[in-house]
Amino acid sequence: MNKVAKVYVVGIGPGNAEYRAPAATQAILNSDVVVGYKTYLGLIEDLTADKQVVSSGMKKEVDRCAEVLEIASAGKTVSLVSSGDAGIYGMAGILLEMAGDNIEVEIVPGITAVSAAASSLGAPLMHDFAIVSLSDLLTDWELIKKRIDHASQADFVIGLYNPKSRGRQTQIVEAREIMMRSKAATTPVGIVRNAKRKDESVVVTTLDDMLSHEIDMFTMVIIGNMASFVKNGKMITPRGYDYRAYNEKMNK
Amino acid sequence: MNKVAKVYVVGIGPGNAEYRAPAATQAILNSDVVVGYKTYLGLIEDLTADKQVVSSGMKKEVDRCAEVLEIASAGKTVSLVSSGDAGIYGMAGILLEMAGDNIEVEIVPGITAVSAAASSLGAPLMHDFAIVSLSDLLTDWELIKKRIDHASQADFVIGLYNPKSRGRQTQIVEAREIMMRSKAATTPVGIVRNAKRKDESVVVTTLDDMLSHEIDMFTMVIIGNMASFVKNGKMITPRGYDYRAYNEKMNK
Numbered sequence: 001m002n003k004v005a006k007v008y009v010v011g012i013g014p015g016n017a018e019y020r021a022p023a024a025t026q027a028i029l030n031s032d033v034v035v036g037y038k039t040y041l042g043l044i045e046d047l048t049a050d051k052q053v054v055s056s057g058m059k060k061e062v063d064r065c066a067e068v069l070e071i072a073s074a075g076k077t078v079s080l081v082s083s084g085d086a087g088i089y090g091m092a093g094i095l096l097e098m099a100g101d102n103i104e105v106e107i108v109p110g111i112t113a114v115s116a117a118a119s120s121l122g123a124p125l126m127h128d129f130a131i132v133s134l135s136d137l138l139t140d141w142e143l144i145k146k147r148i149d150h151a152s153q154a155d156f157v158i159g160l161y162n163p164k165s166r167g168r169q170t171q172i173v174e175a176r177e178i179m180m181r182s183k184a185a186t187t188p189v190g191i192v193r194n195a196k197r198k199d200e201s202v203v204v205t206t207l208d209d210m211l212s213h214e215i216d217m218f219t220m221v222i223i224g225n226m227a228s229f230v231k232n233g234k235m236i237t238p239r240g241y242d243y244r245a246y247n248e249k250m251n252k
Numbered sequence: 253m254n255k256v257a258k259v260y261v262v263g264i265g266p267g268n269a270e271y272r273a274p275a276a277t278q279a280i281l282n283s284d285v286v287v288g289y290k291t292y293l294g295l296i297e298d299l300t301a302d303k304q305v306v307s308s309g310m311k312k313e314v315d316r317c318a319e320v321l322e323i324a325s326a327g328k329t330v331s332l333v334s335s336g337d338a339g340i341y342g343m344a345g346i347l348l349e350m351a352g353d354n355i356e357v358e359i360v361p362g363i364t365a366v367s368a369a370a371s372s373l374g375a376p377l378m379h380d381f382a383i384v385s386l387s388d389l390l391t392d393w394e395l396i397k398k399r400i401d402h403a404s405q406a407d408f409v410i411g412l413y414n415p416k417s418r419g420r421q422t423q424i425v426e427a428r429e430i431m432m433r434s435k436a437a438t439t440p441v442g443i444v445r446n447a448k449r450k451d452e453s454v455v456v457t458t459l460d461d462m463l464s465h466e467i468d469m470f471t472m473v474i475i476g477n478m479a480s481f482v483k484n485g486k487m488i489t490p491r492g493y494d495y496r497a498y499n500e501k502m503n504k
Contacts, residue, residue, distance in 0.1 A: 093378035119361040126345035138492030150406035240390030
C-alpha cells in the first residue's frame with residue numbers, strides 16, 4: 001500500500017535547544033502540524049511559529065495519537081513531540097501500535113532524561129544500569145517492586161523515572177525500602193530536578209537520606225552500585241580502569 | 253583552588269552530525285585541543301580543521317585521560333570525545349576519577365547507542381529496561397551473568413552493549429542461554445549494526461534465532477519483555493495503553 005503521509009515521533013531531549021538534535025529540529029520544520037503535550041510545545045515555540053500546533057493534556061496519549069493519525073491520513077506531515085527520547089516512556093510505542101500501514105512512521109531519538117541527569121551528577125551510569133518507572137498507572141505495582149528487587153540484588157545502578165507525583169507519594173518510599181535490602185545505606189544517590197533545563201537542581205545524597213530531599217514528577221533519581229562513590233561533589237560509578245600508577249606519579 | 257582550565261567530556265551521539273546535540277558541537281568548537289579514539293575523531297572532522305587533534309587507540313583510556321589532564325593543566329581547553337553518551341560506558345567516569353580539583357569538568361550528554369538502535373527498530377524500550385555490557389575486560393564475568401539472570405527473571409527489556417568482538421565470542425552465547433531460562437524462545441530480539449550511521453543494518457528476530465545473525469562490536473542487541481511484539485516489521489514493547497475502542501472504531 002502506498003504511504004499517504006509521514007509521522008515523525010520526535011524526542012526533543014531535555015528541552016533547551018542546545019540539547020536538541022538537528023534531526024529533531026529538522027523533523028519539526030518538515031512538518032505541517034505539530035502535536036504534543038503543552039509544556040513540551042512551549043519548549044519548541046521557536047520552530048512552530050508558522051505551523052498548526054495541536055496542544056493536548058497529560059494522560060490523553062491514545063486521543064493524541066488518534067488525532068495525529070487522522071491528520072496524517074488527510075495527507076499532512078505531522079510531528080508528535082515528546083521530551084527526552086520519544087522511545088523511552090514516550091509516545092513512540094503507542095503511535096506505532098495504533099498506526100495503520102498507510103502511514104510512514106519515523107522515530108527520531110533524543111537525549112533521554114537519565115542521560116541528562118547523569119551528566120549533571122558526574123558519571124553515575126558508567127556501569128550496568130536498570131531503568132524503572134515508578135508510575136503504576138499502567139503497570140502492576142507488584143511487577144515494579146519485583147524489578148527493583150532483582151535490579152538491587154544484581155547490584156545494578158538504578159535510574160527511577162516518574163518517581164513521585166501529587167497523586168503517587170508512597171511508591172518512592174517502598175522502592176527505597178526494597179533497595180535497602182540489597183544496597184548499603186551509604187550508597188550514593190543523585191537527585192536531579194529539571195535536568196539540563198533552567199531551574200535545574202542537583203543533589204548528591206545517600207540511599208539512607210534520599211527521602212529528605214524534594215522529589216517530584218520533574219525529578220530523576222539515580223541510585224549507585226556497590227562501587228559508586230562521591231568525589232569533589234560528583235557521583236561516579238567506576239568502570240574498573242586501573243589508574244594507580246597515574247596517581248602515584250602525580251603524588252610523588 | 254582556582255580552576256586553571258576546562259575539560260569537556262563530549263558524547264557526540266551515533267556519529268552523524270544530524271544526531272549530535274548543538275551543545276556537543278559548541279564544546280568542540282570552544283576547545284583548543286580535541287582528544288579521542290581515532291574512529292570518533294573521523295566523525296567530527298568538520299569541526300576540528302583548525303584545532304590540535306590528538307588521536308589514540310582503543311583500550312588506552314587511562315593514558316588518554318592523563319594526556320587530556322596534562323594539556324588542560326597547561327591552560328588549554330580540551331574536548332575528550334566519545335561516541336554515544338560519554339556518561340554511558342564512555343570516558344566521563346575515568347576522567348572525573350583522575351582529574352584533580354584544579355580542572356573544571358563539564359560532561360556533555362549525547363544520544364546513547366541503545367536509544368539510536370531502538371529508534372531504528374521501532375519502540376522496544378517503552379517499558380522498564382536493563383543495560384548490560386558483555387565486555388568482561390574490566391568486569392567479572394560471573395557478575396555480568398548474574399545481572400543478565402536477574403534482569404531476565406524480572407522481565408526487563410535488556411539492551412546489550414559490547415555484545416561480541418574478535419576476542420570475545422562466547423559471552424553472547426552464554427548470555428542467550430541465561431535469558432532462555434526466563435524468557436520465551438519467541439521473545440522478539442532486535443539487532444542493529446551501526447545504528448543511525450551509514451551502513452546501518454537492522455534485523456528483527458527472536459531469542460531462539462538471534463545467534464544466526466551477524467553480531468559484532470558495532471552492534472546493539474535489544475531483547476524484549478513478555479509483552480514485546482512485532483508489527484509491520486517494527487519491534488514494539490507496549491506500555492499498556494488501552495486503544496481497543498480506537499481499533500473497533502477504525503475496523504467497523
